[in-house]
Amino acid sequence: MKSIVLTGGGTSGHVTPNIALLPGLREKAWSINYIGSKNGIEKQLMENEGIHYHSINTGKLRRYFDLRNFSDIFKVADGFRQAFLLLGKLKPDIVFSKGGFVSCPVVWAAWFRKIPVVIHESDMTPGLTNKLSMPFSKKVCYTFPESKGFFPVDKAVFTGIPIRECLLKGDKTLGLKLCAFSSTKPVVMVIGGSQGSEIINKTVRNALEILLKTFQICHICGRGNVKSEYSDITGYHQFEYVDKELAHLFAASDIVVSRAGATALFEILALKKPALLIPLSRAASRGDQIMNARSFEKQGFSMVLPEEMLDEVSLIRCISEIHGGRDAYVKSMKTGKIGNGTQKILALLDEISGNK
Numbered sequence: 001m002k003s004i005v006l007t008g009g010g011t012s013g014h015v016t017p018n019i020a021l022l023p024g025l026r027e028k029a030w031s032i033n034y035i036g037s038k039n040g041i042e043k044q045l046m047e048n049e050g051i052h053y054h055s056i057n058t059g060k061l062r063r064y065f066d067l068r069n070f071s072d073i074f075k076v077a078d079g080f081r082q083a084f085l086l087l088g089k090l091k092p093d094i095v096f097s098k099g100g101f102v103s104c105p106v107v108w109a110a111w112f113r114k115i116p117v118v119i120h121e122s123d124m125t126p127g128l129t130n131k132l133s134m135p136f137s138k139k140v141c142y143t144f145p146e147s148k149g150f151f152p153v154d155k156a157v158f159t160g161i162p163i164r165e166c167l168l169k170g171d172k173t174l175g176l177k178l179c180a181f182s183s184t185k186p187v188v189m190v191i192g193g194s195q196g197s198e199i200i201n202k203t204v205r206n207a208l209e210i211l212l213k214t215f216q217i218c219h220i221c222g223r224g225n226v227k228s229e230y231s232d233i234t235g236y237h238q239f240e241y242v243d244k245e246l247a248h249l250f251a252a253s254d255i256v257v258s259r260a261g262a263t264a265l266f267e268i269l270a271l272k273k274p275a276l277l278i279p280l281s282r283a284a285s286r287g288d289q290i291m292n293a294r295s296f297e298k299q300g301f302s303m304v305l306p307e308e309m310l311d312e313v314s315l316i317r318c319i320s321e322i323h324g325g326r327d328a329y330v331k332s333m334k335t336g337k338i339g340n341g342t343q344k345i346l347a348l349l350d351e352i353s354g355n356k
Helices: 016-027 041-048 068-090 103-112 128-136 145-150 165-169 172-179 198-206 246-252 262-270 288-298 312-324 326-335 342-354
Strands: 003-007 031-037 052-056 094-097 117-121 139-142 156-158 187-191 216-220 236-239 255-258 275-277 302-304
Touching: 003 016, 003 068, 003 103, 016 031, 016 041, 016 262, 016 342, 031 041, 031 068, 041 052, 052 068, 068 103, 094 103, 094 342, 103 117, 103 128, 117 128, 117 342, 139 145, 139 342, 145 156, 165 246, 165 262, 172 187, 172 216, 172 246, 187 246, 198 216, 198 312, 216 246, 255 262, 255 312, 262 275, 262 288, 275 288, 275 312, 288 302, 302 312, 312 326
Parallel strands: 003 031, 003 094, 031 052, 094 117, 117 139, 139 156, 187 216, 187 255, 216 236, 255 275, 275 302
Antiparallel strands: none
8 A cells, every 4th residue: 555645734725635636545545644743724624635734843934034033043943843743754755735834844844754745736837835845856847838947857747737636526406505595697706715705805896786787696705704795695605614515506606706726726727717817916925916917818718907007997897708708718617728637647746656
């Protein structure tokens, strides 16, 4: 029996691709363990999947000066120590890292243990964690064709992102029922990210009066962001967070409004849902979501609305335009060349673990 350690965390985008690999790994009878942070979203998601979970200390790796850098370096060092001991106990054949700050100590410890590592980069350009992990990896899986030049030639493998199989099996009728929606009006699903987006949430709610004349709105607004004063509005339903229900809500949706994290984008693409993408601004990120979104726009998969231009008028206009051109977006997505990366990554893991 082969054994694998999965790692990654901090946001759902660093965890759900790992979840997508689980059915294939189980089918091949792999022994699966997960190393993540003590309180990150990955802990609950993996425990929900019945995976053996091991937590380590982690500190944030920052590109800028911050006094917390001095204390966090000790957390990272302790995380490395814990990961080194864990890997000695678990003795995996391979480590697969999806990124996030918790993964760096695991990748480094695996290299010291001479355990082969495969890392995956979702975004157009590599983030800091993967830049620090690349020298210690056997292979680097990447998602966008345009990204090839950012990775070592001898390590780069174009795979796309693993997509959770369960998302492809949603029930539209059940999705409409979950929201108490009718089948007579189109549905717009708004996803603000696992933490929720204050500006998207506020703008959607301010635009409800006009939007609800044409659409029904399924709003996944993030933990702590459900507002009681909007609970009884016909055609509008709020969720803090969804897990198993997400497939059914996707099936019921005609249009998706979303941030532009790569995992979310490729799930939307796999489901052939026209989307309005509102990427994080450069003021709040390194600009990776902007590049992701522009790539999808260029391929005809979606429309981009910069956060700086987001208000009720622009939101209503863009949603209406996407609805009017829905067939063209769907056609582009059906003929696109980027697919589900699950099988490619599973085959790579099998190959490398057999040649360690």
